[in-house]
Amino acid sequence: MAGKFDQTAADIIQLVGGKKNVVSLTHCVTRLRFVLKDKSKANHEALSSVQYVIKVQQVGEQLQVVVGNKVDRIYEAILETQGISGSGEVEPDDETTSTNKSVFYRLMDVISGILVPTLGVLTAAGIIKGVTSFLALENIGILDPTSGLYMLLYAIGDGFYYFLPIILGLTAARKFKTNEFIGLAIGASFVYPAMVNISKTMEVLGVVFEGTKFQMAFYNTLFGIPVIMPGAGYTGSVFPVIVAVFIASKIEKWCKNHITENLRGILTPVITLILTVFVSYLFIGPILNSVAVVIQIIIEALFNIPVIGGLIAGAIIGGGFGVLVLFGMHWVIIGLALNLIAQNGFDYIMACGGIGPMIGMFQGLAICWACRKNKKVRELAIPATISQICGVGEPLMYSMLVPMKKLFLINILGGCVGGAIIGLLKTKMYLFGGSGLFGIFNYAGGGGSADIMKYLVGIAVGGIFTIVATLITYNDEEATRILK
Known part of the structure; x- marks a missing residue:
């Protein structure tokens, strides 16, 4: 019996040049990542029209097919029906080496290829650890840190990171x-x-x-x-x-x-x-x-510049992280942040970068309100915003923000504003786990809830700016015309 995504899997493989053109295939939260023998054989325009495909883009040597939250099921359908073996790799018939790739791309490809397979459980463990730590804070007092429940939950969350x-x-x-x-x-x-x-x-x-x-x-x-x-x-x-x-x-x-x-x-x-x-x-x-x-000395020196240091660093990181996500290049920064958390117990970089999903959430909500009388746009905005609330931003980014360039610019500026506040307050992130609303718990640590409060202040300022700017900028007629 054919599965729901079998036809999509077949269409995608055909349009990337067939199985023999696939050197390797992996996936992250929202996108299939192909490395092809011959990039010219991929039909980007036709791929963009395949059911469930949101966006197609070439990043270095990697063809990224964005399919949103259905990525794992489409990936599995490709493995099961298209003859892609094991971990999603097809052994090349000849020496298809990466010697022509840039050093940065190869670094990005290696780090993302190693970290992406852990993402689902990494996120789950982070959410469990973050929520458990938050509930056990002295000024929260919901969960007793000596209880069996705390011990088991913390073992699940912290064990993965350990x-x-x-x-x-x-x-x-x-x-x-x-x-x-x-x-x-x-x-x-x-x-x-x-x-x-x-x-x-x-x-x-x-x-x-x-x-x-x-x-x-x-x-x-x-x-x-x-x-x-x-x-x-x-x-x-x-x-x-x-x-x-x-x-x-x-x-x-x-x-x-x-x-x-x-x-x-x-x-x-x-x-x-x-x-x-x-x-x-x-x-x-x-x-x-x-x-x-x-790296830590450089980061601290930047953040310790009187008045403007944290402000500038936070604005650059908060606004720039979404651009890195757009091109799938954010895993290098995440890998660095994980290493700094392991070494120092906290990190400043992703503390500012973590504003991105929340800015996207506020912007999605603003768009849903602004387009409430436009059925066509609403059908795109609502599911994309729900996905964004859960920490998966690509559907909103690719289906609405990037096509409507002004909205994407507002998203970047909102990240700059919120990130600047977070950087100014020298906010620390203690683990990398959940995103969106769940990302708040990444800031539970340091003996209290102070960094959560700092993060919430940054969210509030950046969120208000984003909502107001989006409502002022959004135009229903323009959205209908652009979002065909």
């Missing part, structure tokens, strides 16, 4: 086409309890870069080289395990090409794991920790 390196070890291994269990083992080595708790079980043997912000203690050595463990450890971190698995993929490939077939099955994982984990703890981890410190 063991994130293991999960990313798996998705990174898939991205770099290496043994998935090697990726899992590398991730596990980063969060092994004896290493995480090393500062509690061993005496400090020495300190590198003592007296600076790069100061790191070590508790043991390997061949005379300090084995450094950051104060926050590697739990919840992103980039160390990604770099480690990338290196492991190269070592594994070398082993398979140089070790005799009789010993390859045993020696390859042994050599790969030992070399990778040694290099990770001795070099990769400390270097990336230092990079994170540099």
